[in-house]
Amino acid sequence: MSSTYDPADFPAFAVTVDLVVLTVRPPNLEVLLVRRAEAPQKGRWALPGGFVGPSQDLADAAESKLVDKTGIRVKQAHLEQLQTFGQPKRDPRMRVVSVAHLAMVAVPSEPELEGAAWHTVGSLDAAALAFDHAEILQAGVERARSKLEYTTLATSFCRSEFTLAELRSVYEAAWGERLDAANFQRKVLATEGFVESTGRTESAGPGRPARTFVAGRAELLHPPLMPPGAL
Amino acid sequence: MSSTYDPADFPAFAVTVDLVVLTVRPPNLEVLLVRRAEAPQKGRWALPGGFVGPSQDLADAAESKLVDKTGIRVKQAHLEQLQTFGQPKRDPRMRVVSVAHLAMVAVPSEPELEGAAWHTVGSLDAAALAFDHAEILQAGVERARSKLEYTTLATSFCRSEFTLAELRSVYEAAWGERLDAANFQRKVLATEGFVESTGRTESAGPGRPARTFVAGRAELLHPPLMPPGAL
DNA sequence: CCAAAAGTGTTTCCTGTACACCCATGG
DNA sequence: CCATGGGTGTACAGGAAACACTTTTGG
Numbered sequence: 001m002s003s004t005y006d007p008a009d010f011p012a013f014a015v016t017v018d019l020v021v022l023t024v025r026p027p028n029l030e031v032l033l034v035r036r037a038e039a040p041q042k043g044r045w046a047l048p049g050g051f052v053g054p055s056q057d058l059a060d061a062a063e064s065k066l067v068d069k070t071g072i073r074v075k076q077a078h079l080e081q082l083q084t085f086g087q088p089k090r091d092p093r094m095r096v097v098s099v100a101h102l103a104m105v106a107v108p109s110e111p112e113l114e115g116a117a118w119h120t121v122g123s124l125d126a127a128a129l130a131f132d133h134a135e136i137l138q139a140g141v142e143r144a145r146s147k148l149e150y151t152t153l154a155t156s157f158c159r160s161e162f163t164l165a166e167l168r169s170v171y172e173a174a175w176g177e178r179l180d181a182a183n184f185q186r187k188v189l190a191t192e193g194f195v196e197s198t199g200r201t202e203s204a205g206p207g208r209p210a211r212t213f214v215a216g217r218a219e220l221l222h223p224p225l226m227p228p229g230a231l
Numbered sequence: 232m233s234s235t236y237d238p239a240d241f242p243a244f245a246v247t248v249d250l251v252v253l254t255v256r257p258p259n260l261e262v263l264l265v266r267r268a269e270a271p272q273k274g275r276w277a278l279p280g281g282f283v284g285p286s287q288d289l290a291d292a293a294e295s296k297l298v299d300k301t302g303i304r305v306k307q308a309h310l311e312q313l314q315t316f317g318q319p320k321r322d323p324r325m326r327v328v329s330v331a332h333l334a335m336v337a338v339p340s341e342p343e344l345e346g347a348a349w350h351t352v353g354s355l356d357a358a359a360l361a362f363d364h365a366e367i368l369q370a371g372v373e374r375a376r377s378k379l380e381y382t383t384l385a386t387s388f389c390r391s392e393f394t395l396a397e398l399r400s401v402y403e404a405a406w407g408e409r410l411d412a413a414n415f416q417r418k419v420l421a422t423e424g425f426v427e428s429t430g431r432t433e434s435a436g437p438g439r440p441a442r443t444f445v446a447g448r449a450e451l452l453h454p455p456l457m458p459p460g461a462l
Numbered sequence: 463c464c465a466a467a468a469g470t471g472t473t474t475c476c477t478g479t480a481c482a483c484c485c486a487t488g489g
Numbered sequence: 490c491c492a493t494g495g496g497t498g499t500a501c502a503g504g505a506a507a508c509a510c511t512t513t514t515g516g
């Protein structure tokens with residue numbers, strides 16, 4: 001910005017957005033991938049994404065790709081910038097800088113789009129992904145975990161109305177570890193603005209019906225929900 | 232990346248790096264700014280930065296700007312990617328996407344470069360900064376604070392050999408809040424790999440001489456050093 | 463009536479915090 | 490010998506974890 005270059009002769013880059021779209025289908029953390037229809041890397045799995053328009057904001061570009069691929073409105077999901085990847089040779093065709101974004105969504109009930117599918121994060125072969133998308137995915141999963149620790153974003157993985165067991169399953173899926181239901185409940189309810197009770201209850205199979213909740217207005221958790229020991 | 236565009240006709244962007252270079256001069260947190268020598272925004276303060284070369288990695292670009300402006304070797308400092316800013320109108324000349332980086336350095340004893348100066352973060356008028364650099368600076372300060380909380384990066388604000396009082400002053404400068412010296416000391420020493428004792432001591436003015444330390448090998452703090460109440 | 467899941471109570475332990483106190487130095 | 494900052498000891502309060510126990514449903 002403080003450069004002395006002539007604006008007319010700057011190196012030309014392509015700028016894209018790539019999306020790490022995560023969801024939870026207990027007991028798994030899953031990511032949305034699309035199969036590449038064209039060379040290079042034809043047939044391999046890739047993160048959804050695409051070029052940023054000449055006068056399009058980065059966040060807008062990410063949002064429109066998300067709607068294209070999932071039909072999910074951003075109001076119901078969480079979308080944030082993740083990290084920018086710009087290794088000179090990451091795309092063999094040209095110099096591409098990709099601004100990766102992270103989306104956390106409730107698993108949609110609608111059928112999936114052609115060529116797109118959910119994959120369990122844990123059992124995914126990094127070598128099966130195109131370009132440097134394995135690295136981007138890893139950054140996304142790490143970010144998601146750290147956000148779950150100290151924010152209320154776990155609710156964005158849940159339906160609009162959910163039980164505490166569902167909310168708990170989000171944490172269990174992200175860390176692959178069981179949590180004590182009793183202590184979990186107390187912690188969540190003790191945190192002002194994390195969840196808000198609807199008066200209703202919901203029953204699924206045997207067992208006492210659970211109360212249902214909606215997301216609260218708070219965004220930060222003090223202290224974090226997960227124990228420090230968990231990676 | 233998974234786009235169907237023809238590689239030949241993509242929108243052309245300029246890509247830059249901008250640096251938020253922070254240091255601590257107790258009791259202040261300070262940022263390195265340069266005065267713009269040319270239009271637009273001539274004469275206003277700006278973050279150091281510049282264009283990324285056609286086959287230059289983003290991290291390399293940030294590193295070379297840092298060396299240019301401060302003469303500090305990256306080995307002695309901390310440099311990480313911060314966030315990418317790409318509002319269509321953020322630079323009036325053309326479409327520029329800036330990959331902002333955060334650097335945390337010990338205050339250099341060498342004289343400053345022409346046109347560059349350290350500014351106290353707290354008493355800085357946001358309107359005095361060029362482009363969207365006030366927003367970038369704010370993101371950098373927030374990131375620095377959160378990194379100080381749960382990593383050992385505070386040591387990168389210190390000289391290679393430092394006392395615990397110096398380390399404490401880093402936290403005090405970042406939050407503008409006094410810490411209990413006794414508890415601070417116990418916490419730091421109890422954290423495996425945070426600091427490592429040299430056998431030496433150092434005396435500055437009256438009072439018992441302090442032991443000196445060097446940075447340890449650990450990078451993460453469990454639990455965080457600052458209390459949750461602190462903004 | 464039994465299994466299973468929701469939700470509550472209770473005990474134990476650990477850690478952060480405050481603060482009293484001793485140590486070692488410069489002036 | 491006094492002020493100043495380094496460093497140690499200690500007692501108290503609040504929260505996390507483990508787990509026994511009660512409640513409410515489906516089969």
